[in-house]
Amino acid sequence: MKDKKVDLSIEFCGVKFKNPFLLASSPVSNSAEMVEKAYEAGWSGVAFKTLNSDRIPIIHPSPRMNSYHYGHKKLVGLQNVEQISDRPLKDNLLDFLYLKKKYPDHVMISSIMGFSNDEWEYLAKISEDNGADMLELNFSCPHMCVEGTGHHVGKAFDLIEKFTSTVKKAVGIPVIAKMTPNITDMTEPALYAKNGGADAISAINTVSGISEVGLDDMVPKPNIFGIGAISGTSGPAVKPIGLHFIADMAKCQDLALPLCGIGGIETWIDALEYMLLGASTIQVCTGIIHYGYRIVEDMIEGLTDFMIDKGISKVDNLVGLALKNLDTTDKFDLERQGVTEYDLDRCVGCGQCYIICKDAAGQALDWDEKLRQPKLIEDKCLSCMICSFVCPVPGLISFREMPGNWQRNETKVMDESLEAELKYSPYQP
């Protein structure tokens, strides 16, 4: 019989979390009233909505978000131009005190963003003084209306180091640097953060993007009274980007810092993927904007059942498990080749596979008009697998490895007689 007890708790920078699931700094963590409801639903901690020092008034553009739909699927992505917290600092700090008093076992991470060195220091100190267990330095908001902040810092690596080290000198609690994905290689800024003394890295903040353009008014959305802007995209559409950066940083031996995964997480499977690639905690924003705090119940239950099934008793043991199987493309074994296999008894005869194999792949399918079924010409199949992505019947099309001596047929040329007119000599390096 399988052991039914698993331990979801995890240590991150020496701080204990009862599970790896946290609220991301965003509207879902805007006040104690909200965070309290989230804790009751099962979230183990919060990166509170990024504090500001009241020096410059924060006004959110209106309307501040746009949903990126795909067919009937809603919120595949979310576009937002929201700023950091528009609440007075005092109110936010009072909410810290309330939450720490009522939920001492839940982790309070204060997300901060300064506009100058001493403002970073001020916000760090005042957070620690009012009960924050950790800090998260927001180097990464892509659409601050104030110059020289947000991901402008995240792209100027020396500033990351400078501000991190300022903060580290001011406080004793662990410090996380939150990175922008709007760069090519995240290990570089992460190393700067590490040099500045960061204890952990969280990623990703939103991806710079434009999700839709209004066709009548010609304004990119959200339309702020006639103006759109390149702004932050989040949600399921950005998960591949988040996973990439987390995996990269997890593989970077010089970095060797604990990681917090963010970006497109809605289900336990998304969260687990981040963990398998090296994140030991994860944060969620858009998933909650779509479904509410209740999704954490399913993250907890789903992950617990998975761990029981796999005989893994501590969530720690999952972290980074997929990294050993992640390598660069030059390490692939190209000797081994395969083709698709069709279980045609279950075919419903839509012919989507046929269309796209003809138009976008190996022309490896014939169409049997009588049976209304595809017929595979095995030695033309490229094993791109695109047919299986559009097939409506789960598992009907699968991958099969071919024996070592098997050869794929070269794609034929249309008219060999044109060879006489061909101007060609092989490349000589």
Next chain:
Amino acid sequence: MSKVDDFNKMPDGFDLGQAIAEADRCLLCHDAPCSKGCPADTKPGEFIRKFRLKNITGAIRTIKENNILGGACGVLCPTERLCEKECSAKLRSAGHPEDRDDPVRIGKIQRFLIEHSWEMGFKVLEKGEPQKGRIAIIGSGPAGLSCAAELAKAGYQAVIHESRPEAGGMIRYGVVPFRFDLDFLDQELNDLRDLGVEFKFNSRIEGKESAENLLKEGYDAVFLGTGLWNGTDLKKDEEDIDGVFDSIDYLSGLRDGRLEEFQRRIENSVVAVIGGGATAMDCVESAQKLGAKDVYLVYRRSFLQMPAEKPERIHAMEAGVHFLFLNQPTNYVTDGYNRLKGLKLLQTVLGDADESGRRRPVEVEGSDWILDASIVIKAIGNIPEDQSPEWYPNVKTDEKKLVITDPKTGETSVKGIFAGGDIVRGPALVVTAVQDGKNAAKAIVNYLRQ
């Protein structure tokens, strides 16, 4: 597939892709009306959300923990008037230009999830910490099974006494196999066996005070879930006629080894089924499938007054059954050897509404006629067995011999004796029997802890 296989197998349910697509239609309501609409508190709002968020094991757990017959209910529940009735997705589509009446098909998702649990070998239920207390459950129908499962989960020893050779009650011996097949039932019963529920088959509780005496024979409580196993006759003191069957005898015959005998008899004959409820529908459709020349459904009111669920009514019509409305059977016609030749009918018209709210049939004088038929199946209402009150003489029953209980707890007038399901409610549903069993189990646990 042979004809008999076809008869014994129900159509496939959703596959994974279909189930995902259907669940995608769910609006994940805050105040899920589907959950409020389920009599057994199976929480469809919750299990669909879990499924949507890829927490399949959790979805299965929600169903199974709340409804031990979640699979059977997924197949058999008249969902269009239970969970799916107030579906917001349906209400939204009602204002649609095409006026679609298209709720999320909750029952089908539920069935899929349970079948999926069997496929992946995922078991939810576990025996509870052993407690002192042994409970006799009379009857292995949905009510008894549900009560036993709930008690076993709480750690108590539940012993089911069942007069028939196998478990399931009406969902084994009543409902026709092409609507609910035995493979499916047996799979679902395995979940119960894993809980350690003890079954005593061919073990009929009968004779004076037999049920009450169980309390003196080492049981700490008794649950009555004996259901309704007597048919109603057309007239008083009806004598046996060759060719006249009661629906219970006929339907259970299809399940207990007499299928081929019935098939031989029905093939190419004219069959008349009397009644307008769920049972009558199962009788007409099975007779049609077994190759009858003509099947008549004889009903004294009209289409709208039929108690059978609308999809089943339409299904039967489409299967080719002749609906003979506004006809009141009055007697049988036999040949000289006591073999049935026909059914004597009297035409009716609809008068004013009666106490059931449906318009009453009024016989048309002098309109009698004879429908030639060599088989008549009576499906005019199942009632408690005649002698049943004798088994528990101190338990209060009503004039229909139904057991009187506190509807919240299933407590009868005798301490330690509880009851639920059809023997309390009269003809009802699997899902209501499940709920009664659950409620009674909770009350029994409270009683034993006192």
